[in-house]
Amino acid sequence: MPARNHSLSCFVTDAMRILFLSYWGLNDGLTTSTVFPHLRLLQERPDVEAIRLVTIERGAEAQAALTFAPGYATPKISFEPLRSKPGRNVILNKMEDFTRFPKELIRQAAEFRADFIIGRGAPAGALAYLVWQKTKLPFYVESFEPHADYMRESGVWKAYDPRYLFQRHWETRQKQLAQGLMPVAENYRRQLITEGVPARRIVTVPCSVDATAFAFDAAARQRVRQRLGYPGPEAMVGIYVGKFGDIYYDEEAFALFRAAADHFGPGFRLIVLTPQPEAEVRRKLAAVGLSAEQAFVTKAPHAEVADYLSAADFAFAPIRPAPCRLFCSAIKIGEYWASGLPVLVTPGVGDDSAIIEAEEGGAVFDVTRPGSVAAALARLSILLAVPDYRTRIHELALRHRSSARAREAYAALLPVGSAA
Structure with missing residues (x-):
């Protein structure tokens, strides 16, 4: 396979190899309901060669043997988790994660020969940005929301909490450097444009659902x-x-x-x-x-x-x-x-x-x-x-809430370079 160029101005000409990062664990309901459907959309594309799903496992799941369900495993998709260390103060634990996980992601991206990272959510986007900082590996962020302000307004984080301060800074960098952002609300797409993010790099993708699976029975x-x-x-x-x-x-x-x-x-x-x-x-x-x-x-x-x-x-x-x-x-x-x-x-x-x-x-x-x-x-x-x-x-x-919105976003923003 030809060497891969990660310049922000390039187009990927090979079949794409995508490292898909979920901030939730493999067995989390949000992974099942929001990540797996998008993996299916990506694997259906003929220009996608392979996808590596990376989840973040905390608590008991971080020590468990994790099995990718047969219904979701395909020849295109592989799986490798990031495991948080247990039994520490939650703030220290999260801070340690954000120093250790980027190194592990850099290793995985090199081993997998990833063309780019897709992060699900702004915290995952923060990790993708930290990888970009060291490698210039392009990244996208879907389900992009102002997570830091959510947590502060909900009373979970204080304005002086290191988690809030770092996450807010990392979200600013995501707005500046991500190849594409997929906010979940049209309200936020408009807000991002007022903040100076080019409209061509933003496509709204509300959290999609399988309308057939959830249809009245x-x-x-x-x-x-x-x-x-x-x-x-x-x-x-x-x-x-x-x-x-x-x-x-x-x-x-x-x-x-x-x-x-x-x-x-x-x-x-x-x-x-x-x-x-x-x-x-x-x-x-x-x-x-x-x-x-x-x-x-x-x-x-x-x-x-x-x-x-x-x-x-x-x-x-x-x-x-x-x-x-x-x-x-x-x-x-x-x-x-x-x-x-x-x-x-x-x-x-x-x-x-x-x-x-x-x-x-x-x-x-x-x-x-x-x-x-x-x-x-x-x-x-x-x-x-x-x-x-x-x-x-x-x-x-x-x-x-159709998954067609995600398919359209991927068509508009992928491959690398098309949104630059």
Whole structure:
């Protein structure tokens, strides 16, 4: 194979060899839902020779034997993790990662003969930039968001936290040096242009979903409802998938569940799929008067989420508002829409809050405005009364969350040099 030129002005003429870096672990739900679909798109391209998936493993997973699932392994895709050292202060651990991992990535890139790196998310983009600093290996960043400001506005990081200061600097360098940026919201694409990033290097790619895999399944609906003992087809079921706290509401979310129960009456049931301890979630449910009979709580594998969505009638997205939230794309909203579920969402969530208001994809509530939750629930009731509402809302996923958006972005930005 001819020697590979990593000058920023060059075009790759060989079949491409891509090092794809996920900031999440191999078994993380975000890797399953957002990384694997993009690997499939890339491997379908005839000009892609090989892909090396690199994940970052922390905690117990960092010591585990990891196996790339047969359903995802192909002759084009190989896998090698980066393993974080366990048992240290989280800040020191992350800082150590950002000194050690670039060296390991440089080794991997040379061994794999990578033409460029695609980093999934701004933290992965930071590592890709640190590799570029030493090697000038070109890089792209997809799911590019202002991660540092997200973490600060959510109260996870302080303005003086070294993690915040370094990540913000690295995001600035990504804007300046990445071959291409793929923000998840059109709002952020416009913001990046105002900051001076050339428009030709930016393509918006919202977090895409497999609309077929998450499509409504009547048989799954009946099966799950029977298993959970719900009182016939008249039961009104709301569902929430995700965590509580940090960028999501906590106490406010449980108050919202209570308001929904009051609005829909005795037939209301709640499904909560969360990685957080069931006992902790049940204590909070009990505190707002929701019993074990009314609420089902579990940690479900991502492969089972679609069946639970089919069992529900609408969904909750209690995302804590913050200025940077305008630039995000919640994967859960795309999955809700794909199942045909109208969504109760807070204002200013990426492009989605505006889409929900303009295209009747649910209802927007603001806990700081008296009467807003009640009005949103009333609006939701109107949407739920429309015949075949699930089919219409499913189309929102097809329009706004199709993987075709990622395919178009790759076509516009790859190979190296086409966005320079």
